[in-house]
Amino acid sequence: MSEFEYDDDEFVSKSELKRAAEAQQQLGEKLVELPEGKLAKIPLDDDLLEAIRLAQRIRGTREGFRRQLQLIGKLMRSRDIAPIEQALAELEQxxxxxxxxxxxxxxxxxxxxxxxxxxxxxxxxxxxxxxxxxxxxxxxxxxxxxxxxxxxxxxxxxxxxxxxxxxx
CATH class of the missing domain: 1.10.60.30 (PSPTO4464-like domains)
Known part of the structure; x- marks a missing residue:
């Protein structure tokens, strides 16, 4: 195999990575919008929960809030989000x-x-x-x-x- 050939199973385009990151950030935004009672029903670790609560507190600051949402998206990328998505779907249902x-x-x-x-x-x-x-x-x-x-x-x-x- 030459250095320019890719195994189709392992190759992920840059666009796909960006879409996945954006989807995780949007999931984080949904979490920030939840009231405390519903947020408690979502399986979140302490770091992510703390970041979400901080975002809820600084919602009025435009740039700080945007950066906090990006941090939440970054934290989401290093976690298994399937249980979080499942819990959100159950809340919506x-x-x-x-x-x-x-x-x-x-x-x-x-x-x-x-x-x-x-x-x-x-x-x-x-x-x-x-x-x-x-x-x-x-x-x-x-x-x-x-x-x-x-x-x-x-x-x-x-x-x-x-x-x-x-x-x-």
Missing amino acids: SHHQQNALFHQLEKQRDAILAHGDDAIQAFIDAYPKADRQRLRQLYRQATKQAEQGKPPAAQRELFKYMRQVATA
Whole structure:
């Protein structure tokens, strides 16, 4: 083999290396955006966690923040990022599921306000632990408030109760 021939399995172009480094820096940026509670769920070593927390504190300084993000990217290159990516994906999946449930409950609440007992029965069929009497009471209060032109406090209370039942 001459000195100019490359083994295709080992050769990585400079562009590929740059793309990989940029992807790791973007992953680091996602970590910096996480609140403390969610950040605690990500498997991070002490050095990386400290660098992320520093970036969160200096977010307002333009150049310092940019350089800190680069440092985080550099630290990410020397680590196995698969568990970090997996944990982030699980957090995002959980967030999407919560949003879907929230939208479903909004639709069910609107159906209860529009159709009364039939929609209440449909909700109880979906969530057998729901209290029919409580749902009917909140429905009556909500319709009464709407007729009187009052703020929709009972509608909010109805949604709150439905969310409590759905997540229990």
